[in-house]
Amino acid sequence: MTIPVTRRRENTRARLLDAAAQVFAEVGLEGASVEAICERAGFTRGAFYSNFDSKDELFLQLAAAVAEQRITTVRARIDEFVKSGTLSADADPAELVQRVMDSGEDDRLSVLLMSEIRIHALRDATFAAAYLAQESALVSSIEGIIQGIVDSGLFALRVQVPAAAQILTVQWEGCMARGVIAGYDGEQLHRVGAEALARVVELILAPAVPPVGEKRPSA
Amino acid sequence: MTIPVTRRRENTRARLLDAAAQVFAEVGLEGASVEAICERAGFTRGAFYSNFDSKDELFLQLAAAVAEQRITTVRARIDEFVKSGTLSADADPAELVQRVMDSGEDDRLSVLLMSEIRIHALRDATFAAAYLAQESALVSSIEGIIQGIVDSGLFALRVQVPAAAQILTVQWEGCMARGVIAGYDGEQLHRVGAEALARVVELILAPAVPPVGEKRPSA
Numbered sequence: 001m002t003i004p005v006t007r008r009r010e011n012t013r014a015r016l017l018d019a020a021a022q023v024f025a026e027v028g029l030e031g032a033s034v035e036a037i038c039e040r041a042g043f044t045r046g047a048f049y050s051n052f053d054s055k056d057e058l059f060l061q062l063a064a065a066v067a068e069q070r071i072t073t074v075r076a077r078i079d080e081f082v083k084s085g086t087l088s089a090d091a092d093p094a095e096l097v098q099r100v101m102d103s104g105e106d107d108r109l110s111v112l113l114m115s116e117i118r119i120h121a122l123r124d125a126t127f128a129a130a131y132l133a134q135e136s137a138l139v140s141s142i143e144g145i146i147q148g149i150v151d152s153g154l155f156a157l158r159v160q161v162p163a164a165a166q167i168l169t170v171q172w173e174g175c176m177a178r179g180v181i182a183g184y185d186g187e188q189l190h191r192v193g194a195e196a197l198a199r200v201v202e203l204i205l206a207p208a209v210p211p212v213g214e215k216r217p218s219a
Numbered sequence: 220m221t222i223p224v225t226r227r228r229e230n231t232r233a234r235l236l237d238a239a240a241q242v243f244a245e246v247g248l249e250g251a252s253v254e255a256i257c258e259r260a261g262f263t264r265g266a267f268y269s270n271f272d273s274k275d276e277l278f279l280q281l282a283a284a285v286a287e288q289r290i291t292t293v294r295a296r297i298d299e300f301v302k303s304g305t306l307s308a309d310a311d312p313a314e315l316v317q318r319v320m321d322s323g324e325d326d327r328l329s330v331l332l333m334s335e336i337r338i339h340a341l342r343d344a345t346f347a348a349a350y351l352a353q354e355s356a357l358v359s360s361i362e363g364i365i366q367g368i369v370d371s372g373l374f375a376l377r378v379q380v381p382a383a384a385q386i387l388t389v390q391w392e393g394c395m396a397r398g399v400i401a402g403y404d405g406e407q408l409h410r411v412g413a414e415a416l417a418r419v420v421e422l423i424l425a426p427a428v429p430p431v432g433e434k435r436p437s438a
Binding site: 028112115116118119121122123125128131132135158159163167170171173174175177178180181182183196199200202203204 | 247331334335337338340341342344347350351354377378382385386389390392393394396397399400401402415418419421422423
């Protein structure tokens, strides 16, 4: 009977993560107690600690889940565009980025979550190590997506793939955090995030066939 | 006797800002009480409140002072390079950025201060407004520096000046915050910050005279 137990365990985890997201939205990371999360999810502290070592671990997992969902959406959208021929070398990069990033969801919660996780990492060395490991995994996923686009031969880059992934990640995060500080709603936030990415995408894109005499990075 | 009074007042402000930086380094923004800052500076609370409305205002002023000092150093360094002919179109951008950003100071304190001020702005709407106003002033200063370089005719940009200023600011801040989380010392932090800027500078720079057929943004 391994499968039902695993499934129940997965269900418990998912409900705890969901409850944590709700409590976080209401009171922030500091204010979100394990008790409040358990109460919201309808579980005991025992159920909590059989799934997560600590509140810190829960929130890192939540941030990872949110980021992974976003990455999966972006990857699926790009695959779809490649198949349908939308992602062609003469397409407008800014418009493509808008469409790729348009998940239809409100990003405010995830931006606040990312920001609070980053704050916590700035203040706590143990948490910082876990945060950096998780961020590496995220940047690797983004590198994979970019490498896929380069491999399609439709676009070439003026920088190497890891640098492109890092610049895009930093730019997106920085602009989204600023948008939250400015009090933007979900739609405005989406717009500034996509605009920031589009500006950088235009800078890092090179024509697939470089003009004579133009140096091309060995990617 | 206006001048001596103003001078004494300036001196009091400077000593309070200096004490605030020291206390901040020891206990962070939350932990730095007005009392502790006054005690360190050797002033009464009366002296504090005749110079600053609140602890928030003091720390915004401190962040502004730190940023202004950095901007002044960068501007002076660039002027010097322009005069000495170091800033020529065939110079290596990465090396120039390294030399322009090398203030000889440890940036860790200012990065932590910037990060904590940003956190506070994410959490407090009133503070957010003051933070955004101050950030606009900072970005304007950076735009001024970039415009000066463009006006010198040595370099042209592939993006407009405000976009260049924003990308550079976000990249620097994002990479420095990551460096602090990674536990880098002052020297490592300087290196990652300068490398991040250099990568972006190389992307946004266009030759002053564009090759035939290359589109150039109407800056």
